[in-house]
Amino acid sequence: MNTKKYRCLIVDDEPPAIRLLENYISKVSFLEKVGSTTSALEALQIIESQEIDLVFLDIQMPELSGIQVSKIVKGKTKIIFTTAYPQFAIESYDLHAIDYLLKPSEFERFYEAVLKIRKNETPKEVTTNDTFLFVKTDGKNNYEKVYQNEICYIEGLKNYVAVHLLDKVVITYNTLKHIEESLGNSHFVKVHKSYIVAIKHIIKTDSITVYIKEKALPIGDTYKKNFFEKIESYKL
Known part of the structure; x- marks a missing residue:
């Protein structure tokens, strides 16, 4: 402790x-x-x-x-x-x-x-075969490696995207649509026009809100059906 x-x-x-x-x-x-x-x-x-x-x-x-x-x-x-x-x-x-x-x-x-x-001081388990992305940050050739298993949720901020990881946030000049396409797996789901969440980091959900760690994110009406279908596939 x-x-x-x-x-x-x-x-x-x-x-x-x-x-x-x-x-x-x-x-x-x-x-x-x-x-x-x-x-x-x-x-x-x-x-x-x-x-x-x-x-x-x-x-x-x-x-x-x-x-x-x-x-x-x-x-x-x-x-x-x-x-x-x-x-x-x-x-x-x-x-x-x-x-x-x-x-x-x-x-x-x-x-x-x-x-x-x-x-930030909790050790993270990173496996060598984990899927990752290189996210472009500030500068012409500046990229940061982001492991998908560390992504909690992704937030669209007009012309920028904030990738919220377990211990920090990486900002990239990009669109949420492009990031969504780049993820390319079934472990992420869009819940709102401004948010994509990692299913593994969902703590709980109700009909209008999904909770990632201590963050409460809204579920948009347009995305409810697909989101809850995803959740159903993990149900016991």
Whole structure:
């Protein structure tokens, strides 16, 4: 059983946002707040001088943006971005952040995000004969290998697609239709115009929602018949 306490730093230029996160952190047994600051420059000093496991990092701040801070610390700590602007989501995924929270976030959404730090440290079983794809990321010839057995669900984001894996999210400039065709096996099913799910990672479902890990995804009317036919084929 993982009993580790994750040392957290809050970086936000709005004191009310800091207080909200402090309250949320105090409710989670595996989190420990070790500091907070309204200064991005001070945050860099803290990260350099202390052992910080997780930073709640505001994106829009004076001096340096959260995006810039993330690029400077480069993997020295895990990051959950906080922002009032959803258009930053794609860039935050590109920087391999654990998650991003839209302000003001509810506790349920906060808890869903912080659970991911534990998953990132859970060893994954990867077999040599597992099916994989090379997903194009940023840059002309940049690709990332993605094992199909690690895909939880795939999300369409206008001109981009977010491939949600067990421990991270990979963003690619592509269409959901193209990704669906590339998967080419029966272990994935489209449940909504914006979502494809991996059947093996479904926890439960009802008539309108499918649950993948802690994420609740809608089932679109157009896709219900095919989805439940797939589910029936796995029924005991």
